[in-house]
Amino acid sequence: MDALSGVLESAKLKTVVYPKLHFTSSSWGIEIQQDSRSQFWRLLKGTCYLRVPGEKVIKMNVGDFVCIPHGSTHRISGKPNTTCVPASQFGKALRSGRPLFQGKDEETILMGGHFEFTPSVQHPFIKSLPKVIHINTTKELNLWLQQAAVLMNEEISAEKIGSKLILGRLVDILFVLIIRAYLEQVDIKGGFLMALKDNRISNSLKSMHECPEKDWTLNQLAATAGMSRSLYCREFKRLVGETPLSYLTNWRILKSKEILSESKENISEVASRVGYQSEAAFNRLFKTKVGVTPANYRRKSVV
Numbered sequence: 001m002d003a004l005s006g007v008l009e010s011a012k013l014k015t016v017v018y019p020k021l022h023f024t025s026s027s028w029g030i031e032i033q034q035d036s037r038s039q040f041w042r043l044l045k046g047t048c049y050l051r052v053p054g055e056k057v058i059k060m061n062v063g064d065f066v067c068i069p070h071g072s073t074h075r076i077s078g079k080p081n082t083t084c085v086p087a088s089q090f091g092k093a094l095r096s097g098r099p100l101f102q103g104k105d106e107e108t109i110l111m112g113g114h115f116e117f118t119p120s121v122q123h124p125f126i127k128s129l130p131k132v133i134h135i136n137t138t139k140e141l142n143l144w145l146q147q148a149a150v151l152m153n154e155e156i157s158a159e160k161i162g163s164k165l166i167l168g169r170l171v172d173i174l175f176v177l178i179i180r181a182y183l184e185q186v187d188i189k190g191g192f193l194m195a196l197k198d199n200r201i202s203n204s205l206k207s208m209h210e211c212p213e214k215d216w217t218l219n220q221l222a223a224t225a226g227m228s229r230s231l232y233c234r235e236f237k238r239l240v241g242e243t244p245l246s247y248l249t250n251w252r253i254l255k256s257k258e259i260l261s262e263s264k265e266n267i268s269e270v271a272s273r274v275g276y277q278s279e280a281a282f283n284r285l286f287k288t289k290v291g292v293t294p295a296n297y298r299r300k301s302v303v
Contacts, residue, residue: 002206003195003196006210007123010123011125012117013175014117014118015114015171015172016114017156020109020153022107022109024102024104024105024106024107025105026047026078026106027078027101029076029078030086030087031075031085031087032075036116037114037115037116040068040113040178043060043061043109046106047059047078047106048077049077049079049080050066051074052131052132059080061136064134064135065133065134065135066133066134067115076110078108111152111156124191135178135182135185148173149174151170179193190238195236200226200232200235204221204225204236206224208244208247208251212274213274213275214275218233218244253289256270259274261298
């Protein structure tokens with residue numbers, strides 16, 4: 001399993017797709033407040049501008065995606081400087097059967113939704129995501145992204161049997177395709193996203209993810225990257241933001257939390273699965289990192 005897939009599998013990505021939004025007034029505008037979820041928008045028809053404080057205004061072309069990975073406050077509107085109403089006010093009017101921004105202007109149609117990571121997952125990948133991701137889907141390299149978006153649009157419009165389940169799976173795929181497209185379109189200088197692009201470091205991450213139980217040494221990890229130990233340690237720290245052994249420890253804790261939440265294996269078995277032969281040592285490390293013992297973590301996660 002590649003490095004990104006391993007991270008997303010442990011992050012337990014949850015996705016929701018919103019009903020399509022239709023506007024027939026050029027003065028439409030909605031403000032979405034800071035949220036823990038990662039919103040995404042795709043323009044299906046008309047004109048649209050998206051503004052995030054501190055960032056350049058984005059004019060979206062039909063077919064474009066914009067993702068707000070950290071749920072930053074943002075405004076989305078038909079004109080660059082339109083006064084926006086809060087999303088809660090817009091939603092309330094929509095649910096009451098009196099939708100806002102209806103007139104006789106050109107129709108604008110938006111598709112949107114959000115991604116959500118398990119709150120307990122703290123990983124360099126999530127932290128390294130930019131404030132805004134804008135994907136121009138007119139480029140040939142984004143063919144898969146375009147096709148996923150077409151399928152999503154059809155499922156939202158048709159509402160056939162199983163559409164909700166299909167949409168959830170499609171949005172999971174969509175998130176990976178957005179990240180892939182971003183890595184291909186943007187010249188990334190550093191951080192975990194750059195580590196994913198670096199075949200040497202990415203291969204080393206893949207090895208750790210697949211075999212957290214292995215008694216890894218720095219020399220062995222450097223060998224997975226095909227690098228000298230000194231170069232490997234320097235590049236890993238520069239891109240990932242922590243040393244290889246520190247990352248390995250944090251990954252083991254992340255995997256142990258996942259196992260504790262999803263299985264009934266005893267603590268010694270969990271410890272062994274993530275590379276610790278001593279249950280006592282595992283307990284001490286887990287409490288240091290998480291704040292509670294593995295047993296207490298399991299009890300809280302089951303409630």
